Amino acid sequence: MLIHSQYIMHLPFLFLLPLITLYYSQQVAPVSSSSSQSVLTQGSSLLVEKKHHLVSPNGLFTAGFHELGPNAYCFAIWFSEPMSDGSHTLVWMANRDWPVNGKRSRFSLWKNGNLVLTDAGQRIWTTDTQSNSPLQLQLLDSANVTSVYWPSTYLLNWEAGRSSNNISRFAFLDSKGRFQSSDSLTFTTTDYGDALQRRITLDVDGNVRVYSLNQRSWSVTWQTFSTPCLYGICGPNSLCTHGLESGRICTCMHGYKSKNHSDFSFGCEPTFDLSQNRENFGFIKLPSVEFYGFDSIYDINSTFKECSNYCLNDSNCKAFQFSFHVGLGAFTCNVKTLLFNGYYKGQPFTTYLKLPKNDVLSYNQYVANKSSLECSSSIIQLDRTYKKKNSNGSIKFLLWFSIILGAIEAASFVLFYCITREPSGTKTQTYLAIATGFKRFTYAEIVKASHKFREEIGRGGGGIVYKGTLQDNRVVAIKRLHDANQGEAEFLAEMSTIGRINHRNLIETYGYCAEGTHRILVYEYMENGSLAGNLGGNQLEWKNMFEIASGIAKGLAYLHEECLEWVLHCDVKPQNILLDGDYNPKVADFGLSKLFHQDVTGNSLFSRIRGTRGYMAPEWVFNLPITSKVDVYSYGMVVLEMITGRGPTYDQSRDDNERLEQKRLVGWVREKVHVASESLTEAQFIEILNPMISGKYEKGQMYNLLKVALNCVEEDKDARPTMSEVVKMLEDG
Structure with missing residues (x-):
């Protein structure tokens, strides 16, 4: 079985017998709940705590988390049969330089086809692969195809018996000990003829060796150089x-x-x-x-x-x-x-x-x-934040002391719980803090940080945002949700969503407060405020405009296609686009977002209309299935507002006015641009552009941005591009 580059890319496998490969399948099997399984299905994970493994069909190889030391694991492939000393022979390791925790670490096959290793939520290793077709991950028991090993660099190609014109570049070692490659390099091991398990390894001394497994022990049966003193092996001097x-x-x-x-x-x-x-x-x-x-x-x-x-x-x-x-x-x-x-x-x-x-x-x-x-001296102890530390003193004394103290505490807790019982959501918040890693602030800390909610910097349907300063002098934005009952649901939805999100064009969350009826979020503070506040203030230049539009698109593309669970924002508007000190955009306010599955299209109806009038896609009004294209439509309206300075309006006296005003803005721009031709005069172009934005502009770049925006606000959702396609159109420009 060969590695097919269209299925798997950038995997650093070198001279390995086992192979993890992705292949297309028409049906995706559900994840097995057992500790060992043959395949990993799309959107599933191997968990370090559960000791999940992938096993090759013949049982020779195992893939999973391998323990390197106390609370230090790597994701690796090894020979299933232990050696005579009980150890296992590793043949490949994804993260040898960055061991992961023994808790909350996982190896995942994302729904977009990407393989990702995370350490307590932090991405450690990835293949950066993508596919629109159904996928499975399977550990095979066949050989691997690799680039050839080149001998001494001072030898010319023909002197070394090699050809630099060979583009196929494959090499394999069979079970009997014969090695063959596409450039005609062949050799046989000293034990040639016996059908054994064998492996070719580029060892730490720079020498390539063949090892044969016999009676649960490895022995060298061929090596490139007979002397271990290879160039540079001992270092200078x-x-x-x-x-x-x-x-x-x-x-x-x-x-x-x-x-x-x-x-x-x-x-x-x-x-x-x-x-x-x-x-x-x-x-x-x-x-x-x-x-x-x-x-x-x-x-x-x-x-x-x-x-x-x-x-x-x-x-x-x-x-x-x-x-x-x-x-x-x-x-x-x-x-x-x-x-x-x-x-x-x-x-x-x-x-x-x-x-x-x-x-x-x-x-x-x-x-x-x-x-x-x-x-x-080379062993590094990895400290983990949740690792339990050993206490000094007599273990027996501590045991009895703990039992007695625990009994007293349990009785006190029951009495205290009956008197001061908090709402049921409080326990959920505690678990949520542990799961997301965010800091949990007390309400008193929030009041102090916000100077008693003195400086308001923004407000929306979900709540009011205030400026604050933490004890470490970090300036933050503090969002106080409106209604306690409704706010709790929005709060939990937002926290569960943003806990899985990390992107340079998405706002970063520092912590939260869930005390009594208070539901508060603490964000990073953006010096230049919202895009809405900048559009009419003569503060932006045209050179910033394209970068802002591109950054918003990248943030939304990440939400739709790169998260472990795809996320719908549902409320893309200039008020939810924040700008840092260098006018880099970050998408904020996920309070109205909803998780959805990309492969579900027919049943993706939301229970109620979400978003802000003027930026909502037709699907909301006509009760059509909701997909990621609703965010694409809102993005297009935001870009049109950025370019023209004319925002969509809404007259509450008539429900039909919203669609009418949107059609007027879109129709007015279409009439001026004439998308089918590029004959727009300078005077017509200036008539479209927002007069409040200063500086010079590049006409070709802005014309491309106009075309992309109009493509995004098509009435038919199938005619709109995806956000990743928007990013590509802007980059290719």
Whole structure:
């Protein structure tokens, strides 16, 4: 089975046997509630707490959360059968550099086709894939297709037996130990013929090896290089040696010390100052030692004295090599400014290391300056906010003390609960705070932060917004919901929605208050207020207009197509578009939003009309199915208002006036623009534009924005683009 690029992209699989692949299916099976399953369906997740796993059909491979340490997990693929010591062999890991929590972490297949790994709500890893067709995620038990492994870089293609013209680039290893690739590279393992489980691994030392599984133990049956001293494996200023029993050993050169005892790749650093006068330095002889590359001087027919003087006269020189070149029939001098790729190569290589004279006198060639790994220093303890800390003292004493204290507290709680019982929603708010991670403010904190609700900065159908300052001096917007009963429902809907939303063009929420009948939200404060307040105040320039329209579109596209659960805003209007200090837009007020499923179209009727008159799509008025296209229509009306300065109005004396006024605005713009042609004169164009907006404008860009807006306010919802298509049309312009 091959990887098909149209199904899965950017997965960093390299020489792995198991493969997670996405494939199109006509029917999507429901999620299995068991801990192990064969597929992950669209819109479903694997949860770290539930120990959910995907298992390949033949049972050889498992995918799921693998424990790395205390409360640290990675999403990985491993061989299902444990080794003789009980451990499992990992073959791929999604997030090796960022372990996730043992709680509230999940691996999800979103409904838009994206694979996402989250850590307590924070996105850690994603494939950035999208698909409009039904999908399933399945762990297969077949080989993986990968790019070929290229040998030493200094070899030409034909010298290495490779072809750079081969575009198919596939390679595979069969169960009997034969490797084949599209550029004709083949090899067989030392145990060729036996049908075993095998894996090809690019190991930490840079060598590619084949491992065979036999009697629950892995053994190397082929490797690219027989010597483990590959270039750069030990880091700068160090020498690589190896033996059959000792394996690879990294040695700091005399006069140098290790930079990091837990990782030899950091190399070594000098214990002396290289900028001293040349009279303070001498050389020690290192027979058969080669440092490949980084020559500042290459001289043929040089004498030993001339070569040593080159190095002494250069404060950057660390060593030089002086040896007889058989092919040239002369002595060659190589001056080294950096000591990389050090290893024993044999004759005729000899390196002369530059050191202070005191270090030269103390040098003993029979005493190696070896270092040993201290891996404990590389272990990082991951602290989690919900991790329980151990207490000091006697465990038995604490146990009995806790039991007695718990009994007293339980009796007190029952009495207190009966006297001061709060509304049923309070418990829900507590759970909501834990789930969203927002700060829960007391009403007293809100009153203090808002200076007793002194400075009003906005109001709408859901409530009034005040300016406030938190204890950490953050300036915030505090939204106080109107009606307590209705406000609680709106509050819970808004909190459950925004708890799953994070985008640069969507307002950020800091916390909330749910105390008694008070329902309050705390937002980030936007210095330049709402778009509505800026449109008529001669404060915007045309250069800001296009960026504002583009930013709104990106925020709505995220709500419709990129959230784990798609969200309808339902009240897109200039009052709900806020501008920061640089006039970057952020969509606000999700109090009227409603979660919906993208694959549900026929039954997506809302219980009541939502939104603001003048910006509402025809579907609301005619009781038609509500989809994301209602937000597209509202967006189009907002953009038309931005461009023309003429907002939709509503006369309460006649219910039909709303549609009439919208048609008048849209019809007036259509008549001026003539979408079918691009013959709009400068005078006609100026007549359309909002006179309150200053600065120069780019006619082609604004004309494109007009066309997009008129496309969004089509009466037929099927004729309107999606918000992601709007973003693309604006970018392609």
